[in-house]
Amino acid sequence: MAIKFHYLVPIDFTPVTENALVFALDAAKYNKGEIILLHIISHAKERIVAERNMNDLAKKYENSEVTISTRVVIGKVLRDIGIIADSLGVQLIIMGTHNTSIWQKIFGSPALSVVSNSNVPIVLTQQDTSFHKIKTIVMTVDLSRESVQVVKYASRVAKTFNSKMYLVGQKYSDEGLMQKIEVNLKVANGYLKDHGLEANIHLLENTNFEKNLIGYCKEIKADLLAATCYQDGFSLFSTNLVQSLSENELSIPVMTLDGEDTSTGSQFGFITQ
Template sequence: MKKILVPTDFSPQAENALKVAAQLAKRHNCEIYLLHILEIPLHEVDALSSYNNLPEAVFFMKLAHKRFEELKDKDYLQDLVVHETVDFHEIFKGIFHVCKKHDIDLIIMGSNGVSGFKEMLIGSNTEKVVRTSEIPVLVIKKEHDAFDVNDFVFASDFKNESKENYDKAIQFANVLNAKLHLLMVNTPNKFTTSADSKQRMQDFVDSSKFSNYTTNIYNDLSIEKGIMNFSQSIKADLIGMSTHGRQGISHFFNGSISEDLVNHAKRPVITFKI
């Protein structure tokens, strides 16, 4: 992990994410890319360079630069490499554009739930980022004076299509020096026998040499509640899960489970796309 992207609207929630990014950057010698999106309609001009002649764009560019400078003067960013980027895309498109351009390894976003998402990344843009980002997305809910992750829950259906994300979760657990708690939630509508569940998880475990883990089967009324209740029971520091576009994970996560969990869980959540 070398490059971290932090989209910001300069809100307290966005700064919470930036503080976590700064801690990770200092531990792992990463660069931080701060991104602010100016949602000025592109159809108003013929080309991006034309914004130099658009008074509205010039004003907001200067304002963003001023706020960037104020942020970069914060004590927690001292001695770090911080790049400032302003983009004119729609929010979620701008994030993807910057990720591809700079080969970003991790996106960190701030939120305090639904209201926080609406404040930072308006409406469905956040859902699109969490659901479709090819890069892991870490969502931070509150200020962390010390972002220490000892117990990391990774929830999955443990089918073959999720093995790549299991590997990503292992990599992140190694970065954080955290214990990984593999979790399969059983619900009345998505019932799997204990024997089948254990075998699926064992197949994943056998596919790697990672040893700092536990395996867990948890029964609850819904997958979302099961993940949150299990995480609460072990006082987990982070929840990880897979996303699979609009279709959800086959036979496990469907609809908006990833977005719902990101909105409702009190703990930080990291998502990996299949």
Template structure:
């Protein structure tokens, strides 16, 4: 991992993300790319010598000053940091900015307790998770010394999730993470027998093309009334530090489960959540 992108609005939750990103950067010898999304209109940032141009210059200078204060932290010592002010039309462009800057991971802060009310305006964390081809790590609280020693990857193990699974395995291998695979068995019309589910998982793991460690015996099965409850119960039971979820780019956060399971988990989880695009 060479570069980690951290979008910031200089708030408390943005600093939580910075703390986590700093811990990762030290372990991976990675550069932090800290980006402030300014959001000015093209008229304000135009070269025309006008009041609007002067206003744009004012905001740029103010951002530079706030960067100096925001990055004056002991836990950042020894880390290579680059800063930038990026203008944007929609916040979903952050994924493209991360790709342009060569980032391997986006780390964002979020309240997440009530419908993605996070440090950024509106539902911007959701927009980034939905559109980014780069993995997104969502941080919920103070994260100095952040680690991913143990993680849960939840899936229904359908073929559509293979790309996300391979992405997750690549990231967790870098961290020597002890990974637990999880299938949550729900009551209802889509009920499958144990043998049917096991056959699907065996096929999925075989198609992944990964090593022999990815075996049906390494998959945990839990019965619950919702995927969300099942994930939280199991994560607490094994002492997981991170929850990993595949996510679709369509219809908000609809993905490998019906409904908005990824959104529910990311909103209500007390643990950091890392998402991988299907």
């Protein structure tokens, strides 16, 4: 049975975030999901104009298949999107991501700042990202045990769209590192099997892994790429790499979540929830 999703779409009235709304709308049609549009303002005096613009946007995309509602909230964008998503009980945040400047590449993009402040998984879309029924999901697994956290959320999407799952890890020459990768792949695959999902496992060369990963996504025609994000810059899937993946040349949407916020003290305890 498909899982009903409630989607939160942050809106700043740019084409990028409007395209995120189009993506969410097409996704919601598959499971009779509901969409909440969110616009965050700095001052109360902005509310009247913001609410009018939000209502106009909702009316523009009004249809009989999906319910669209709006929220205008006073707050701080980077901090409060995740808090609001949690309070509303949504399952996914669909967020348009703007191309990063050279300074943002150094200090971090706004989109990844939202990820670090959210317990709700986020799907990052580009202006050129268009929705295709999610038939194929590529999920990355690295050396850290937290990397398998995203499997829980990717599996929910897979059940909704009856998707094929591909677990991808790096190929190391070091035997100890390969053992860590194999353990994490086994844990992730076991979780999927326990939830009635099958997955293919594929190892990619460690050198130029990001390029190899996008190449593999192109080869199997991936519709969604899932990766846990870490604030630790030394981890494979640090914010810098996930940021780069979110701007991939194929415009594949990237689902991510903050590995630090969702981890627990026990080994793989988070994945059983």
